[in-house]
Amino acid sequence: MSQSRNPTFADEIKQSFAQQTIMSLIGAELSRVEPGIVEITLPYRTDLAQQHGYLHAGIVTTIADSACGYAAYSLMPPNSEVLSVEFKVNLLRPAKGETFVAVAEVVKAGKTLTVVRADIFAIDTEERRKLVATMLGTMICLTNPSLSV
Amino acid sequence: MSQSRNPTFADEIKQSFAQQTIMSLIGAELSRVEPGIVEITLPYRTDLAQQHGYLHAGIVTTIADSACGYAAYSLMPPNSEVLSVEFKVNLLRPAKGETFVAVAEVVKAGKTLTVVRADIFAIDTEERRKLVATMLGTMICLTNPSLSV
């Protein structure tokens, strides 16, 4: 497992997540925070759907992107800010399930840029997991909040 | 401008959009539907934000992905279904604005796959537009709804 250089990273991530107002709108929760690994869980709701009733790809992306951002943040030095630079998402199967979980893990942590991968699983009523999408993204560390990208 | 082979594509897109429940949750509207070009508009709300108060990248993606899907659909033959295969989003500037608009345009329409690009602009109170993100994605045409990807 990776090592964090920021002793309060877990609390900071929880506070930051609580400030992501979109997370409470859609009902997402932070379900795991470890150095280099973050999970966000989202119960299915009928008002989060695309035209066939599946979870909208943008909402799949919403939880995956936040999970990736916080996974990257967990390995950054104290007083950092994290922003998403880019991500790519491959949609593998219809996002049909009772609950969804985005599991993000850092691939490579750098001084400026951190590359993160997230797998998004649909979980059915019998707790079976199916991989529905995968993200590969880049996060940037701003050590000075006023620094522009 | 591209030509549509489906005379009722605009009505079908409006109906499908109305079935995307996530669009009414976030307050997004279909603001332009033409052959090969679709726009979705989203007024900023404080409950759609990430930790700094900007529009969350996943919500930027949500309107861009739907705009891309419908732009692709507009050039597909009658009785098609459209699904997102993958997309990549580059976040260019903080998504800060009064209103956001995702403008999607087909790059190449194929029999099975259609490649679409979307630019997402933030519009301020003085109607100035700033490019905040750009998407490049692939959509698939399922001519038979029961056909699996």
Next chain:
Amino acid sequence: MSQSRNPTFADEIKQSFAQQTIMSLIGAELSRVEPGIVEITLPYRTDLAQQHGYLHAGIVTTIADSACGYAAYSLMPPNSEVLSVEFKVNLLRPAKGETFVAVAEVVKAGKTLTVVRADIFAIDTEERRKLVATMLGTMICLTNPSLSV
């Protein structure tokens, strides 16, 4: 491990690889062919470099793309053709090494589309491996060679 539905997939991949003339130009070799997993190895040469003397990102991509295509092909039914739809590559470290190996593995094999991931490692003179890039891509199966994408 995945199962192949094509009993002669390994021979077909070797034949196809031999027809990829770019592989002999750059000196790449097929070093592993299993159902769902393909590796391509490339010794460093000074004529494959970018301006700092590292392996050019396009050559990293060349071996990763072929490895992904053949990994996808290995799980396709007999008489298929494989084409690359799209790929994204994250460059993680300077591609500096004696030898490079692209290890591709199928993430999800579908009837039409197959999603594949490849990790590209640099190997130094003491056989130490370092991850220098990662690819996430989509391949399409054309069951009839005359079928257009």
Next chain:
Amino acid sequence: MSQSRNPTFADEIKQSFAQQTIMSLIGAELSRVEPGIVEITLPYRTDLAQQHGYLHAGIVTTIADSACGYAAYSLMPPNSEVLSVEFKVNLLRPAKGETFVAVAEVVKAGKTLTVVRADIFAIDTEERRKLVATMLGTMICLTNPSLSV
């Protein structure tokens, strides 16, 4: 048109391109260098092909990536170094032609990161251009060559 802050950018790009040994191996030439726009031209050769005889997607990527890197470099301050962070390529049609040209244009130049788009065209013997692929990528500016990413 964009403005360059580096009066000798065009000469520096030509010198750097001459150091990219892969370019002479494949026969690519720098055909246009302007602030924010760079083109690289590549005549087709039978030793640059994939299994069907078309230009290999990795070689399409090779010229597109260098064109994007230099387009980004043209807008960077003096004494910068440019490196590719990531790129995504959508392959739109078989890369079949007499000559190929990658046309890269900066989408957004930032202090650290620059986002660039490239279109890759195949040109036939009657000078007709067909779009065969499109790239969307991110380049990083290292103002101090010893700075790590």
